[in-house]
Amino acid sequence: MTLASPAPQGDSDSPAAAPVGGNIVRQIIGMIFPPLAGLATAPMLARALGEGGRGELAASISLLQLVAAVGMFGLQxxxxxxxxxxxxxxxxSAVFTSFTLSAFGLVGATSTFLLAPLLAGGNDELVVLxxxxxxxxxxxxxxxxxxxxAAGCHEWKLAARESAMTGIVRLAAVGGLWLGGSLTPFTALLAAAGVPLLCAAVYIPFLVRWGRALGRTPRSGREETGRGILQFGWKVWLGALSGIVLTRLDQVLMxxxxxxxxxxxxxxxxxxxELPTIISAAARSVTFSADAAEGDESAHAVRLQQTTRVTxxxxxxxALLIGASMPWWLPLLFGATFAASLPAAVVLLLATVAGTAGSVAGAGLGARGHPELRSLSMLYGAIGNLGTLVVLVPAWGALGAATATLVGASISGTANLIWLKRRFxxxxxSFAGVRSTDVRAIWTGARRVASALRKPPVPTTKH
Incomplete structure (x- = not known):
């Protein structure tokens, strides 16, 4: 897929020229493995753990994700x-962020340990988890x-490799535990939390090369750099906190x-x-890094619009493919008991579609130096999500939580699009519909992706 080149802002059908589509495809290929592994392991977890044990595992993993979103303060x-x-x-930048995240991580670990009884709802086994x-x-x-x-250096093949390895190894770990009769909430938690750390070893050769290349770079401007990282991170943090409310707080409060x-x-x-979200997540990652490297708030506006439409x-x-086929395979895979999750899954598919345009547009806001606007959008969405969650979950359960996600995603996504209109x-x-240029870009990308994926990475000298 080849996406649009810089052009005057606004609605345009200019020919596409800047090849970010290949990077998006690489990300999708890599990022598809964790959710596919999650889909493959979900029946194992459902059958081995039952509704209660599956809920305990979800609460523990969501707590880890919540602490990461809150405690990192947007520094990633x-x-x-x-x-x-x-x-x-x-x-x-890397040294400062490493030391800062280490300190924040210790605070987060202590908070997790202390808050466990409050969030477990009287469940002693969940406290231990x-x-x-x-x-x-x-x-x-x-x-x-x-x-x-890796993202800052545009090493998308490497990021895709790590994501793919994480999904494959997690599937192997959970599958092995299930076949061996050792799959419990605790062992499943070990696999979920430990496998990503194990697969991070794929970055070691790259980091060694990267560090050597930076050996002659003057270590100047430390104070200014640290201040800039914290300031940008603070602007991102409100959005990260709101984002976790939109996506994971429901499982912590359920x-x-x-x-x-x-x-x-x-x-x-x-x-x-959430299976279709890998498409928007890949587009968001590549758009943010590419536009940030450009350093020009007005550049690549048409590319952002086209990337959003195609995404x-x-x-x-x-979503249509999954939704249409789901009634047949979901009860078969997970068991008849989990057929009751179908209505909530349909609503979550709608939420994914409703929030996609705004999600990619939000990456454009951040890359143009205005992450605080995206954070405000997510805050509005989080308020809508949390209010709906508290009202509907006691009566509707899973369906209430899914409806709250739909409300929050619609609000935050729409707000991002409005910010781009007002500020840029x-x-x-320009972010809706399908244009002839989009169809041509998709067709061109379909012919080039295979060869693009086989090309060796082009060495960079600026990092």
Missing amino acids: ESLTFHIARAPERART MRWTSIAVVPTFLLAIPRSI VPLSSESQLGLYAVAVTVG VLFTVLA GMPVR
């Missing part, structure tokens, strides 16, 4: 931005460093508001309903 995305925008200060989760907090925080460096059984149903619905198109197609003059209609 800030490091990506600064490495892409100012490669001459990459070493200073959540406290085991605290051990993984610091390593999870530090895992953000190689991921951010037990106090409803029950472990409803959380187990909802966890299955999330596994299925929405493929997300809709994926991009009409909201």
